[in-house]
Amino acid sequence: MPSQTLRLSSAERWELQSRVRSQTLRAGDVQRARLILMLAAGEAWSDIQAQLGCSSAYIQRWKQRFQEQRLAGLFTRHHGRRVAKRTPALEARILAWTRRPPNDGTTHWSSRRLAQALGVNHMMVMRVWQRAGLRPHRLER
Numbered sequence: 725m726p727s728q729t730l731r732l733s734s735a736e737r738w739e740l741q742s743r744v745r746s747q748t749l750r751a752g753d754v755q756r757a758r759l760i761l762m763l764a765a766g767e768a769w770s771d772i773q774a775q776l777g778c779s780s781a782y783i784q785r786w787k788q789r790f791q792e793q794r795l796a797g798l799f800t801r802h803h804g805r806r807v808a809k810r811t812p813a814l815e816a817r818i819l820a821w822t823r824r825p826p827n828d829g830t831t832h833w834s835s836r837r838l839a840q841a842l843g844v845n846h847m848m849v850m851r852v853w854q855r856a857g858l859r860p861h862r863l864e865r
Contacts, residue, residue: 729766730790737764739795756786756798763787810848818842818852822860832860 732740743749743757755776762772769783789797821842826833835853839846853860 730760730764730787732760732764736795737761752800753798759783759786760790760798808844808848810851814844814848815852815855818844818849819856819858822853822858834860 740757740761744754744761746754755778759772759776759778759782762775763783769780772778772783773780786798791797818838821838822833825831826837828837830837835849836846839849842849
């Protein structure tokens with residue numbers, strides 16, 4: 725890949741360096757700041773890939789966004805998915821499945837096995853069980 729260096733203003737360089745030193749920013753934000761600083765220093769893409777553990781497509785994407793929008797282009801467009809809400813219907817479904825015997829031959833449900841069967845997080849299953857006062861390993865069928 726062509727290693728065309730980026731030109732940074734002193735304010736941009738200062739901001740990127742402070743992002744790299746930050747211990748409160750997301751790791752992705754820090755990595756992108758480090759990437760731009762490495763590109764501005766004229767480092768080869770292969771060296772950047774080795775140090776950051778990223779692909780050339782990653783480098784190209786963030787270099788292009790930085791060139792188009794400068795610092796504003798370094799923020800991600802997608803910040804993950806929304807947190808699943810514990811609804812009464814979901815709680816009822818978890819409790820109903822808890823009272824049924826597992827179909828894999830085991831004697832009771834574990835939170836992880838039930839969560840996998842229902843497609844939810846195992847901590848949600850644990851919170852529902854705790855709220856209902858259930859201990860599936862102590863249920864007698």
